[in-house]
Structures are given as structure tokens and as C-alpha cells.
Amino acid sequence: MVYGPGAKAHPNTYKRPYITVRSMWKKTYQSFKLSPLAPNPFPTNYWLELDTSPELPPEHALYYQSLIGIYRMMIELSRVDICTDVSMLSLHMALPRQGHLEAALHMISYLSLHHNSRSCMDPIHPAIDSTQFPICDCSEFYGEVEEPIPPNAPEAIGKVVDLHMFVNSDHAGDQRTCRSHNGLLIYLNAVLVSWYSKRQSTIDTCTFGAEFGATKTGVEAIRGICYKFTYDWHSHIWCYPHLR
DSSP, X not given: OEEETTEEEEEOTTSOEEEEEOTTTHHHHHHSOOOSOOSSSSOTTOOGGGOOSXXXXXXXXXXXXXHHHXXXXXXXXXXXXXXXXXXXXXXXXXXXXXXXXXHHHHHHHHHHHTXXXXXXXXXXXXXXXXXXXXXOOOHHHHOSOOOOOOTTOOOOOSOOEEEXXXXXXXXXXXXTTOOOEEEEEEEETTEEEEEEEEEOSSOOSSHHHHHHHHHHHHHHHHHHHHHHHHHHSOOOEEEEEEEO
């Protein structure tokens, strides 16, 4: 089953389909002499926002933008490991520099070493230790709130599914503007169905503000998935209030 250019679904030994991306990076990799040692998407101790190398000429800037487009397609096809790095590279598409292009090409070397990464789609219900998630009483701040279920919601007739979210934010991760970067992963049972990485538009003075902003973005994404399951697939969905 083909999901897009360079992405295919295959059965594995556990009889679970998975998605892998292999061919999208080969043409660019063969056109440059890149370093074979790239354990990480970015070079060590390199900060995009602090780069002061010369600006790229128009033809190289256009090539840089095309690389970002390829990387974004790969992220849509399950390459979650480069999601945050490509998001940071995308911030410099209007005025890329020589160091930014070198970092984008360095990512190709990383993909060549990890070209066989797979996103497994396992429908089992994960076993989660609830003791790792302490329950906090927030009624003093929010009152007796409940999930806003529309009165015209259809009757659930499908199977019960579990929805889990892992969310985080690096406080003042941008070395120049001190903005934070959000990241979240949403799992439906044991299948990764949604991922997100984006720099916040505001500057937070504490870690709590950065984490709270990331949590707000994740909760909005989960609500959208819950509505889709309720109206489109008429399925019971159990949303765990566990954030990590």
C-alpha cells in the first residue's frame, strides 16, 4: 500500500503494518559529498538563530526552501524524529544563510543512517501505570468542570479507544528571542496519530507559562480528535487526563 511518494506500508513479523520512508532523500544525498557521521539531525553545538554566516544567493535559497518542502513531506509520512528540527529550519526560509543550508544538508546524512525508521500501527490498548501520573485537585481554580459534549452528538456504536498525549516545551529555547518551542505526540491506543512542533509566538518569563501554553495547544488538538471520532466514526473514546 502506497501512502505517498517514497512511503509504503508493509506487514512485519508481528503482523502489524508500518510506514517507512526510503527513497525521498536518495537523489539529494547522491548529489553532495556529505559527512557519513551524523548521529543527530543537527551538528553538535549548532544554533540556527545565532548563525552569522553569509546570506545565500537566490538559487541556493530556492534550493534550501525545496529541501524544507521535502522534509515536511517526510514528516507527514511518519518521520517524527526530524519534526522539531525541520520546524526550526522553517523559521529561516525568508532569509537563509550558508550555515542553515549546511544544517539542512547535514540532516540528509542523518536520514541516510536512519533510512529504515518505521512507524508501527498497533491497535492494542497500551498498559499504562497510573501511579506515574499523580492526580491533582484543580477544582479550586476551575470548579466542577466536565467535558463539553454537544447535545446532538450521535450514539456511540463503535469500539472503545484510548487517547493519550505527551506534551513538552523548552523554556526560552530560542537563544536570540528567548521564545519557547512546543512539541506534542498524540497516541490512539498504541498508534501515533498526531504530532506537532512549533515555536510559541510569545515570550514566557517562567517554565510554567511555557508548559501551560504547550498543554493548551495539545488539549485543543485532542478535542478535535474526540469530535472527529464522535461524529464521523460514532466510537466510544476514553481520553486519559495524563500529560507528560
